[in-house]
Amino acid sequence: MSIVPVQAATLWWREITRFRRQRSVIIGSLVQPLIFWVLIGWGFRASFKPSGMPAGIDYVQYFYPGVIMLVLLFTAIFATIQTVEDRQAGFLQGVLVAPISRATVILGQALGGTTLALAQGLIFLALAPLAGIALSLSAIVTTAMMMALIAFALTSIGLTIAWRIESTRGFHLIMNSILVPIWFLSGAFFPANGAPSWLAWVMRINPLTYQMAALRKGLYLAYPAAAIGALPPFSLSIPVSIGFAIVAFAVASRVASRTSAV
């Protein structure tokens, strides 16, 4: 008996196989964040200095981990849209008559989305030198682990929505009006300690803030603390990120179990 049951592993395998055969999706979920980074990062570099940003870091560098988070978010969204399409195409009904629990189905789907997001995130991580960020092996490993943790949570959130929603259009709407603003307020775009206090409070209760902090710290592992700015420490950000991933998965499993079917 392996850690992941074969029933979940095969759902994971199927997501990966499908994704590999759809080149446009691979490129799409990389290009959009890349454009964001280039246009916003370099565009704002000279003029945009949010207060609270650590000294010695320019905006391209500051924004870079935020864009990695966006890559994870977009890939997670793409991967979970698959669930909506699976239901429309009829594929899901064949899965649901198999003798497995809905939690197993969610586990397979979430691991599939996580793997895809992690792969895309790693591709993007190769661009770190362009941002002027020197990477050590330990920084890469830490960042990769953080990316997997974040991707699992984001995919689980995506699945929760995907199991409840009828159409892909509705799915896009919800993702854009909920997840993108949450990303915006995670410290990806500007640091919390320069923001007005009400906004800083919103950011403080935003679980993505802790994921963002863990990712940023991992990426700047070799750098002195002063270069990162004031962020929640690993001892807070990692437990919160793990807890959030578990809760997100539990919610997705519960929603899937209660959704009567096709």
Place this chain on the structure above:
Amino acid sequence: MDIQEVVSDRVGSRGDAAAPPLALEVEHLSFSYSERRALDDVTFAVKAGEIFGFLGPNGGGKTTLFRILSTLAASASGTARVFGHDLAGNTMAVRRRLGVVFQHPSLDQKLTVAENLAHHGRLFGITGTRLHERSRLMLERLSLTDRANDVVETLSGGLKRRVELAKAMLHEPELLILDEPSTGLDPAARREFHSALAELRAANRVTIVLTTHDMEEAGQCDRIAILHRGRMVAIGAPGELKARVGGDVIVIRAAAPETFSRKLAERFSVSGTIVDGTVRVEHPRGHALVAEMVDALGGEIDSVTFGKPTLEDVFIHLTGDRFFAGAPDSAS
């Protein structure tokens, strides 16, 4: 196999050994969508090894029944047991014994035939050599071996349906349920599908329950049940049901069906019913009646058809409704 299943297996095989086991036992099954009662107190049993069909027009309740039996629709009232396992209480045990062919495709269009089968097998916990063996056997039985590495979206409708069948049979189910299996297939593909089904049944001793609105398909079943507006109006072998219609069936197309029906009653004391603008008469000596009728009322007749009762006649006889009534059928 977990302990719970072992226990339930024992409980499932209760009863005396002499009686053949029942593949499917349904008692007082009812189901409602918010207001509409889609299934109304349906009771029937299917013996192991039978091919059993549900015949009825669209909206008759077939698809609802199929959804319940496939374990996808919750909150039906009444009970259903598959080889003794309660559908609601022991869903996992039922699912292990159940092969399902949906009306809409359940294959991943982007994967190959072999990949679809492998994926399905692993969902049922089948791996390694056994998976390989089962896939090979199913591909062979359904003449799909040379298509194993084709991506599903490149296959014809008839081939796709055969892959669905291969998939549904991969985990060796004891009960195979199919929803409108021949819908959307051309006559040649339909014949192929039926012979594939017959072969599978012979080779695997599987019980088959299908829904259909196709008379020919229903006629090939060992027994059928007729569903009309959520109620089961008849159950029996096709020949038995046809015998319930009194003798021959005559259908007369006349310019004024009501008047014609009245005249028939006056002159020959036979009662005709008006179905879909035609006068329909059931009569033990149909050929004689036709001759007399044409003699006497020939001028008022546009056309006459005469024949042994079909399952469609059985349906009309039982319900007084024409079979393909109501809204045009969008599903087929």
